[in-house]
Amino acid sequence: MNKEKRIYSGASPSEVEADLYELVNFQEQGLPMEILTRLIQERLVPHLVRYDRPEFQSLYNFMPEKGALLGAAVALRHNQGVTNWQVSPGGVMLEELCTRAMCGLFGLPANSDATFMYCGTYANQQAVYLALHRHAEQMGFDLSSRGIRGFPHPDRLRVVVSEEAHFSLRHAVRMLGLGEECMIRIPVDEDYGMDVTEIPRQLKKGGQARDIFCVVSTAGTTSTGTIEPIQALAELCKREEAWLHVDGAYGLAFSLLPELSRRFTGLESADSLTWDPHKQFGVPIPSSLLFVRRAADLKRMAIYGEYFNRKDDPEPNPGLKSPPSTRPLSALPLVTTVRYQGLAKLRERLRAPLTAIRKLSEQLEAEADIEVCHTPQTGILCLRMKPPHVPATELDSLQRFIYDHIKQEGRRSISMTRLADRTVLRLVALSPSVTFEALKETISDIRALAGRFSSRPV
Amino acid sequence: MNKEKRIYSGASPSEVEADLYELVNFQEQGLPMEILTRLIQERLVPHLVRYDRPEFQSLYNFMPEKGALLGAAVALRHNQGVTNWQVSPGGVMLEELCTRAMCGLFGLPANSDATFMYCGTYANQQAVYLALHRHAEQMGFDLSSRGIRGFPHPDRLRVVVSEEAHFSLRHAVRMLGLGEECMIRIPVDEDYGMDVTEIPRQLKKGGQARDIFCVVSTAGTTSTGTIEPIQALAELCKREEAWLHVDGAYGLAFSLLPELSRRFTGLESADSLTWDPHKQFGVPIPSSLLFVRRAADLKRMAIYGEYFNRKDDPEPNPGLKSPPSTRPLSALPLVTTVRYQGLAKLRERLRAPLTAIRKLSEQLEAEADIEVCHTPQTGILCLRMKPPHVPATELDSLQRFIYDHIKQEGRRSISMTRLADRTVLRLVALSPSVTFEALKETISDIRALAGRFSSRPV
Numbered sequence: 001m002n003k004e005k006r007i008y009s010g011a012s013p014s015e016v017e018a019d020l021y022e023l024v025n026f027q028e029q030g031l032p033m034e035i036l037t038r039l040i041q042e043r044l045v046p047h048l049v050r051y052d053r054p055e056f057q058s059l060y061n062f063m064p065e066k067g068a069l070l071g072a073a074v075a076l077r078h079n080q081g082v083t084n085w086q087v088s089p090g091g092v093m094l095e096e097l098c099t100r101a102m103c104g105l106f107g108l109p110a111n112s113d114a115t116f117m118y119c120g121t122y123a124n125q126q127a128v129y130l131a132l133h134r135h136a137e138q139m140g141f142d143l144s145s146r147g148i149r150g151f152p153h154p155d156r157l158r159v160v161v162s163e164e165a166h167f168s169l170r171h172a173v174r175m176l177g178l179g180e181e182c183m184i185r186i187p188v189d190e191d192y193g194m195d196v197t198e199i200p201r202q203l204k205k206g207g208q209a210r211d212i213f214c215v216v217s218t219a220g221t222t223s224t225g226t227i228e229p230i231q232a233l234a235e236l237c238k239r240e241e242a243w244l245h246v247d248g249a250y251g252l253a254f255s256l257l258p259e260l261s262r263r264f265t266g267l268e269s270a271d272s273l274t275w276d277p278h279k280q281f282g283v284p285i286p287s288s289l290l291f292v293r294r295a296a297d298l299k300r301m302a303i304y305g306e307y308f309n310r311k312d313d314p315e316p317n318p319g320l321k322s323p324p325s326t327r328p329l330s331a332l333p334l335v336t337t338v339r340y341q342g343l344a345k346l347r348e349r350l351r352a353p354l355t356a357i358r359k360l361s362e363q364l365e366a367e368a369d370i371e372v373c374h375t376p377q378t379g380i381l382c383l384r385m386k387p388p389h390v391p392a393t394e395l396d397s398l399q400r401f402i403y404d405h406i407k408q409e410g411r412r413s414i415s416m417t418r419l420a421d422r423t424v425l426r427l428v429a430l431s432p433s434v435t436f437e438a439l440k441e442t443i444s445d446i447r448a449l450a451g452r453f454s455s456r457p458v
Numbered sequence: 459m460n461k462e463k464r465i466y467s468g469a470s471p472s473e474v475e476a477d478l479y480e481l482v483n484f485q486e487q488g489l490p491m492e493i494l495t496r497l498i499q500e501r502l503v504p505h506l507v508r509y510d511r512p513e514f515q516s517l518y519n520f521m522p523e524k525g526a527l528l529g530a531a532v533a534l535r536h537n538q539g540v541t542n543w544q545v546s547p548g549g550v551m552l553e554e555l556c557t558r559a560m561c562g563l564f565g566l567p568a569n570s571d572a573t574f575m576y577c578g579t580y581a582n583q584q585a586v587y588l589a590l591h592r593h594a595e596q597m598g599f600d601l602s603s604r605g606i607r608g609f610p611h612p613d614r615l616r617v618v619v620s621e622e623a624h625f626s627l628r629h630a631v632r633m634l635g636l637g638e639e640c641m642i643r644i645p646v647d648e649d650y651g652m653d654v655t656e657i658p659r660q661l662k663k664g665g666q667a668r669d670i671f672c673v674v675s676t677a678g679t680t681s682t683g684t685i686e687p688i689q690a691l692a693e694l695c696k697r698e699e700a701w702l703h704v705d706g707a708y709g710l711a712f713s714l715l716p717e718l719s720r721r722f723t724g725l726e727s728a729d730s731l732t733w734d735p736h737k738q739f740g741v742p743i744p745s746s747l748l749f750v751r752r753a754a755d756l757k758r759m760a761i762y763g764e765y766f767n768r769k770d771d772p773e774p775n776p777g778l779k780s781p782p783s784t785r786p787l788s789a790l791p792l793v794t795t796v797r798y799q800g801l802a803k804l805r806e807r808l809r810a811p812l813t814a815i816r817k818l819s820e821q822l823e824a825e826a827d828i829e830v831c832h833t834p835q836t837g838i839l840c841l842r843m844k845p846p847h848v849p850a851t852e853l854d855s856l857q858r859f860i861y862d863h864i865k866q867e868g869r870r871s872i873s874m875t876r877l878a879d880r881t882v883l884r885l886v887a888l889s890p891s892v893t894f895e896a897l898k899e900t901i902s903d904i905r906a907l908a909g910r911f912s913s914r915p916v
Binding site for chain 2: 009013024033039046047049058059060074080081086089094098100120142143144147173178179276285303316323336
């Protein structure tokens with residue numbers, strides 16, 4: 001096969017290991033820069049994945065946008081730690097101004113605030129912690145001192161999520177000492193977003209008294225990119241006095257598109273929101289934001305120190321808003337990409353892959369050998385090949401066969417997941433380079449592979 | 459003052475805000491690259507701190523080393539997500555090989571393993587979680603399902619740390635649902651490291667039954683860089699069946715120096731270790747490693763998914779070893795800095811600031827107007843000015859006066875902390891550019907400022 005057509009080398013783990021070994025063969029003496037540069041170019045770069053190819057249709061990765069690269073390069077060279085004023089006055093103020101500007105961009109209330117986090121996983125963890133902390137306050141004790149045992153009935157604490165919530169929520173409740181048994185998972189509707197009509201029945205289950213302190217709406221589920229309802233959950237939260245968290249790591253960006261804004265009705269009443277600018281905004285990983293509706297809510301994270309982040313420091317200390325004491329200048333690439341592209345172009349970039357996915361979905365609806373699994377709301381489409389020669393009982397194996405072959409060929413990258421207990425193929429269009437035509441070519445490949453599938457392995 | 463001599467602009471928060479406003483003044487239309495570049499150079503860069511100056515003697519920051527920059531630039535351009543094989547075969551294998559090589563470099567047992575974390579704070583959090591998880595297993599239940607309420611006596615759970623442990627341990631027990639009441643803080647000795655002779659008395663306090671599941675030794679305390687004992691705590695852990703965590707975020711690197719290795723006796727029996735290569739190794743932030751003595755211990759973090767990190771994936775998935783599903787190619791700058799410099803030069807770089815700090819400390823011991831607060835073990839020295847004209851009751855105010863003036867002048871950067879309830883000045887030599895001469899100049903400045911101090915504010 002033409003190597004140029006691959007999106008990575010296609011090498012096996014042992015081949016990659018053999019190539020890379022020299023890089024980690026640490027020696028007393030150093031290597032000249034030219035030799036080291038050549039080692040990286042020849043041994044490592046071929047095994048990296050070219051996210052900028054239109055054939056990369058599997059995951060939320062991309063090559064950084066040009067404006068973002070400018071900011072990232074400055075951040076890299078100056079390596080500013082954005083924890084407090086002393087360590088970087090410019091970095092600290094830029095983060096403060098950038099988070100305020102982002103609150104404005106997303107239409108959050110005047111008194112909202114945000115903090116840069118490393119990734120959506122830690123942002124979600126912090127959101128659930130804040131919810132639990134406020135709940136403890138309402139019960140009259142300080143969670144940060146007493147921990148979960150301060151609750152009269154720790155076994156009743158519950159977080160409500162949908163069955164399609166991201167696994168970072170499972171990490172969150174594990175690491176918060178709650179355990180996964182605290183999760184109430186609401187079944188999903190035909191588009192694989194939370195079915196809010198199911199909530200009353202699910203809450204009644206089990207019979208015992210339950211203490212719901214947090215409800216999570218996923219704005220952009222991982223499997224299908226579905227924006228779950230926010231308004232209905234906001235009402236539930238009001239009744240239960242619970243905290244509403246919107247996990248918009250993938251989807252929140254789409255609230256900037258007027259044609260999608262109705263899906264985000266109720267957003268302004270979320271207590272917290274997670275967003276990953278490193279998904280569609282072209283900034284390098286890692287870069288996430290955790291928004292809170294009331295700036296004061298982040299004060300629950302503050303631990304004052306003596307060597308820095310002192311209680312009496314007059315200047316802003318972003319390091320008080322989250323646990324890490326090492327914080328990079330993540331605001332800069334975000335600011336430069338927005339300023340370089342401008343909001344109009346950003347919206348275009350956001351829209352293009354959605355249009356491509358929708359067009360593909362509409363076209364595939366008419367084709368007999370493909371089952372379109374959901375109506376795509378954003379840039380993800382799950383489908384299932386069902387050619388006439390493959391019996392229903394073999395369809396899961398067929399999807400896996402297609403996925404494995406595409407991975408081995410290395411010319412394109414798609415993903416695979418499970419929906420309603422069935423294996424499906426998943427196409428992701430994150431950057432505008434993933435066009436309708438590129439998606440159609442993938443369908444051709446998939447169809448050709450399906451034709452080669454025989455229910456008895458050869 | 460000559461602006462060139464400053465390590466940053468010295469501007470006030472409102473001045474910095476005014477300069478930066480244009481950067482976050484988001485518009486529909488984009489800005490040409492030249493204008494954006496100039497905006498950053500003129501408006502932001504002057505307010506960044508020049509960590510490469512010998513006068514930067516306050517915190518653990520620096521400019522990236524040349525070899526590290528090479529790797530970081532490649533990582534930035536390719537923006538690889540190092541979670542699983544599909545998203546970056548080269549990135550995944552490089553992380554696996556790099557963590558194994560690092561285990562070898564630090565002399566950890568053959569079956570040890572490590573994972574890249576964003577920062578020491580999250581590494582410490584994960585270490586305490588792993589300790590608690592194992593403790594739950596010993597009691598016959600699964601922490602990730604049942605949470606802390608699975609313990610028969612959650613109120614008895616205890617973590618032992620020294621009074622000088624980093625505040626990230628406080629974040630860890632807060633966010634793990636234990637609350638700070640679970641901490642037993644052991645007083646420190648004259649060098650501000652844990653006084654192990656105090657342990658029996660502290661453990662007896664309170665009288666009630668206590669369930670110690672984790673003991674933390676800080677290898678390189680934040681205030682004084684003191685390496686706390688490891689061997690004695692390993693013995694305590696054996697008796698209590700507790701997990702030994704070594705927080706070596708700052709200090710672990712010094713175990714590579716033969717002349718300091720005896721301070722790390724017992725290191726091989728630690729269950730887990732935190733290390734920040736972004737401190738002395740010249741790699742850009744963020745970059746931390748969490749080591750475990752038994753590779754299998756990290757399996758407690760694994761959450762398998764359907765869209766990636768599948769249980770039946772044949773290839774390595776570093777994303778299973780920690781919560782984040784977004785993980786950058788942090789291994790690359792670490793590998794390139796070690797290969798470019800070579801181990802011999804790395805040890806020289808590690809040693810130079812230690813030598814400078816020790817020489818300064820020895821010289822200051824003889825000076826009547828300065829109290830050297832501890833015998834420096836690594837690259838940090840805390841001292842207290844006590845000129846004859848300032849009464850003992852005013853000495854705290856004097857240190858603050860000196861610190862504030864140096865911060866305002868902007869020609870150098872020192873830090874301030876509290877030791878044994880007294881305010882002290884703190885000098886940090888992290889990079890070899892902080893020489894003995896540069897430290898001596900700081901002492902001259904400090905002394906001159908002390909001479910200007912009057913107990914009645916003018």
